[in-house]
Amino acid sequence: MVVDEPTTLGVIDAGAHQLSVSATEQADRTSPVVILLPAMGVPATYYRPFIENLRERGLTVVGIDFRGHGQSRPRAARGVRFGYQALVDDVDAVVDLVAERYPRAPRFLVGHSLGGQITMLNAAARPDRVHGTAMLASGSVWFRSFPGSRGIKNLIGTQFIAVVSTLLGYWPGWSFGGRQPTALMRDWARMARTGRWSLTGSTTDYEKALGELRLPLLTVTFDGDELAPPSSTDHLAGKAPHAVRTRRHYSLADAGAEKLGHFGWVYRSAELSRWISEWISSCDATAEGPASAVGPHSAGRGGAASG
Template sequence: MSPTEPRLVDRGTDRLAVRHYPAASPGAPVAVVLPAMGVAGRFYRPLAASLVAAGFAVVVADLRGTGDSTPAPNRSSAYGYADLADDVGAVLDSLKADYADRRTVLVGHSLGGQAGLMHVATTPDAPVDGIALVAAAVPYWRSYPRHGLIVGAYMQSIGATAAALRVWPGWTFGGRQARGVIRDWARSGRTGAFPPINGVDTEAAVGELTTPVLAISIDEDAYTPHEAVDHTVAKLRRSPVRRERIARIVAEGRPAHFAWARSPEPVTTLVQDWHASLPPRP
């Protein structure tokens, strides 16, 4: 299935690229896909096609500075997690003309899931009926059962390099990123907590969130192990959470963290079943 041409959402000096995959039936629920760090939205075409076949209209938004969003991160790019969370709100606002009053769920992969969760937790009136987190978690070094100290040291070395160079060049990990994104990522890896957003205690806000959550982790995912997802889900004290673990998906020789998006049927089936269980809109 081919998407529409990317639509651009203005964010000051930056623009976010958003692709629409229309549903076969009018009034279909909307799944907004938020990608992982450094992953272009076009990578999720198999997921979008699978979700459309399952009855969703699908929107895939490139994260700021990634894919067809412009400009690419440079030494003057200072944005961080707070901006990525606000970008989710801007994307949702851009959908109102096409999808007003439709049930909407976020499907966030890795960093995209974190951004979506932070946005909904800190925006009480966000028009989101549920959040599906796929291999998405705070990357707390203590949550890595193997080589946690090495993982933690590696994350902090990336944070220090990005601060010194004023941009992360993408060496070995994550693609080219603004230093603020890497700063917040490294901080969350060190502390196990979400950073504050616009003066709001994000940890407390996540704890008060009541939006339904589907949390999926994948066997042999070295980037987001089951334990990291468990650590993050434990923060959701009031949200109804459906916790799922799936077997490793083998696709194109990719690591487990990414392969699922190329053969997405197990994830789509869970999202479809979970969505059907969501309470009706008030």
């Protein structure tokens, strides 16, 4: 497969952080835009096969490197401080860029793993900004949402990571997640322990906001995925009972693959891309749906872009 090189859409200035945003575009600027949010520790370039499949379905795809990964700087280290709320805010800045460049295009958040969690939180806080949200291999990390002994193992592992992150001043990425700041891992571990979203430094009641979310929601689980089993996905999606949910499971037969799991589906995503395209069409989105992108909220965050 020959994959088109993405163009640089902008560089978001988020205080001490410079966040790289790229786009694989359609010639038609009114084509639906997928804002693709990556898994923890995964650079945007990993998704190039998936992005190409989405492009072939007539979708513009905008990718972002989360703070400290890929082309975004600086790397996580002692003294680099941010948690989930910063990532939620970063998505607002990306939506600003998308709305400026494609003002007549419907906008959809599509997230993998951690990215799926962020799509839900962002959509709950700002439901007027996008036409729908999708979670791929994504769900709650609450230990009780995992079957059998996996729940206890999940609880022990997440709390161990939180303790190490606190002691070292960052998570060094030992066998999981890449280098991450302490606050992010503590937000993650808190959710794993309590089953509720309570983000460091945030005044938003995300449990309440999710309960009021009414956007279209697509959830996709995958054969062989032990990190986001269907029970985990159902727990997170269940926090938004009024969202119009489409539930799908991507099997080995669907993918034409011998193995999928939490990450491998990216390389066998042709049929998945068709599902996403059809879901977007079913949303009956119009460019007049969400509010205009740039307003007092984004201006106050310093989310200007260049490039």
